[in-house]
Amino acid sequence: MAKKLEPKSQYAEFDLDGDGTVTDDEIRRSQDMLELEMREEKADTQRRMAWVAMCSMCVFAILPLMPFVPEARLATLASLSDMLFLSQASVVGLYFGATAYMARK
Numbered sequence: 503m504a505k506k507l508e509p510k511s512q513y514a515e516f517d518l519d520g521d522g523t524v525t526d527d528e529i530r531r532s533q534d535m536l537e538l539e540m541r542e543e544k545a546d547t548q549r550r551m552a553w554v555a556m557c558s559m560c561v562f563a564i565l566p567l568m569p570f571v572p573e574a575r576l577a578t579l580a581s582l583s584d585m586l587f588l589s590q591a592s593v594v595g596l597y598f599g600a601t602a603y604m605a606r607k
Contacts, residue, residue: 534607552597555590 516532517525518525565571566579 549599552594555593559587559590
């Protein structure tokens with residue numbers, strides 16, 4: 503069943519062939535495209551999170567070598583580094599694991 507559009511309707515974007523009617527197939531295609539865009543956006547966000555985690559681990563590993571960090575603070579940095587590396591590595595590992603799982607699925 504075709505659905506006629508009113509002039510300047512907010513649903514005009516679903517009319518893919520431009521004939522003024524929106525079919526069930528056009529709505530389904532639009533929903534599929536929206537779902538695909540959302541999945542891509544989610545994957546991009548997860549990829550960015552993994553990169554930030556990897557970069558923060560690299561920066562935190564180099565930080566104690568900098569001359570502006572006093573020796574008195576190195577003990578504090580050492581105690582923080584355990585938890586930081588564990589949490590950041592888990593974010594990176596989860597990203598790679600999920601990516602591999604979804605590629606196989």
